[in-house]
Amino acid sequence: MQNVIIIGPAHPLRGGGLSSFNERLARAHQEAGDRVTIYTFSLQYPGFLFPGTSQYSSEPAPADLNIKVRINSVNPLNWISVGNEIKALQPDIVIVRYWLPFMGPSLGTILRRIKRNKHTKIIAIADNVIPHESRPGDKQFTAYFIKPVDAFITMSEKVMKDLRLFTQKKAVLVPHPLYDNFGNQVSKSAARQHLHINESDNIILFFGFIRRYKGLDMLLQAMAILKNDPRAKQIRLLVAGEFYEDRKTYDDIIQQNDLAGQLILRTDFIADSEVKYYLSAADFVIQPYRNATQSGVTPLAYHFEKPMLVTNVGGLPDLVPDGKAGLIAEPNPADIASHILKLYELGEDHFLPHLRSEKKKYSWSVLVDTIKNLTTD
Numbered sequence: 586m587q588n589v590i591i592i593g594p595a596h597p598l599r600g601g602g603l604s605s606f607n608e609r610l611a612r613a614h615q616e617a618g619d620r621v622t623i624y625t626f627s628l629q630y631p632g633f634l635f636p637g638t639s640q641y642s643s644e645p646a647p648a649d650l651n652i653k654v655r656i657n658s659v660n661p662l663n664w665i666s667v668g669n670e671i672k673a674l675q676p677d678i679v680i681v682r683y684w685l686p687f688m689g690p691s692l693g694t695i696l697r698r699i700k701r702n703k704h705t706k707i708i709a710i711a712d713n714v715i716p717h718e719s720r721p722g723d724k725q726f727t728a729y730f731i732k733p734v735d736a737f738i739t740m741s742e743k744v745m746k747d748l749r750l751f752t753q754k755k756a757v758l759v760p761h762p763l764y765d766n767f768g769n770q771v772s773k774s775a776a777r778q779h780l781h782i783n784e785s786d787n788i789i790l791f792f793g794f795i796r797r798y799k800g801l802d803m804l805l806q807a808m809a810i811l812k813n814d815p816r817a818k819q820i821r822l823l824v825a826g827e828f829y830e831d832r833k834t835y836d837d838i839i840q841q842n843d844l845a846g847q848l849i850l851r852t853d854f855i856a857d858s859e860v861k862y863y864l865s866a867a868d869f870v871i872q873p874y875r876n877a878t879q880s881g882v883t884p885l886a887y888h889f890e891k892p893m894l895v896t897n898v899g900g901l902p903d904l905v906p907d908g909k910a911g912l913i914a915e916p917n918p919a920d921i922a923s924h925i926l927k928l929y930e931l932g933e934d935h936f937l938p939h940l941r942s943e944k945k946k947y948s949w950s951v952l953v954d955t956i957k958n959l960t961t962d
Contacts, residue, residue: 593682595625602881613949628657668698684712689726696733706960709734714747717798736959741900763888767860776865787820790867800873806918809842823849864889887944892936909939
């Protein structure tokens with residue numbers, strides 16, 4: 586048994602995929618016999634930097650996890666205090682998530698304090714190294730974070746290449762494990778009844794926080810193209826996720842193209858307990874990204890066995906074999922529209938055997954074993 590500490594978002598934060606990932610990783614280590622504590626944020630983002638409505642979850646804390654709410658991302662005295670606290674615990678492994686250069690100063694300082702115990706191995710799981718939206722100081726903050734880390738895990742080739750611009754330390758690519766912590770699939774009929782969606786419609790799903798790089802505007806423009814195509818009759822787009830930027834751009838596209846009748850907008854935060862209904866209600870999951878490293882929506886779609894349309898950017902095509910687990914389109918409205926039609930021409934049953942075979946690759950035990958191997962190499 587090893588003493589493992591995970592540093593990153595977790596309950597009570599509504600960190601979306603980050604929180605869900607960290608909590609699921611903690612459970613995977615517990616299943617492997619480890620003692621696990623998560624150190625999460627008391628303040629993750631200052632209010633002016635947070636684009637959503639609330640940073641905090643209204644759901645109960647997970648009873649099976651030890652979560653300490655400690656880290657203030659903007660208070661240097663806190664960074665020293667938390668680093669000293671973890672240093673004194675002498676953990677065997679610290680796993681730290683890195684997804685945004687803004688977190689570089691706080692996490693880098695905490696890790697430097699931990700390293701003073703000369704015992705703990707630090708493994709960083711890098712979701713992004715070069716962010717989707719750049720800001721002054723990004724390179725300096727990332728370089729500061731990287732220095733005390735012993736080894737890295739990335740979940741796409743794109744992030745690995747970005748990481749190599751900063752360091753040649755040990756690094757391993759591990760595909761993003763499946764999100765299997767949102768419950769099991771329910772029948773499409775039951776899911777649509779729960780969400781008050783017409784059971785006879787053809788439903789495609791855009792899921793997750795809405796930010797420009799995720800390309801919802803291109804998908805809306807694709808829906809405008811499909812509106813005039815008789816083959817697209819009854820295709821409706823279910824948008825499930827909170828706006829993390831000004832929604833005016835999207836509202837303008839909807840209004841200008843008279844798309845309201847083709848859309849189902851559920852743009853409040855989606856609670857974990859509701860996720861299974863949105864995925865189960867869909868025929869296909871659409872990821873129309875402009876740019877991407879990897880996406881937490883992909884393993885979610887695999888878990889619920891939903892074929893995907895992804896755009897040919899970043900690491901997305903690596904995870905979705907074309908014609909098998911889904912289809913790959915170019916990142917423009919016309920190609921996205923034509924591939925949506927192709928999804929329905931092929932049908933869900935065409936993809937299911939491939940999805941079920943492919944999803945076996947994405948187990949949490951592979952990630953846990955990789956983390957432990959990196960601490961002994």
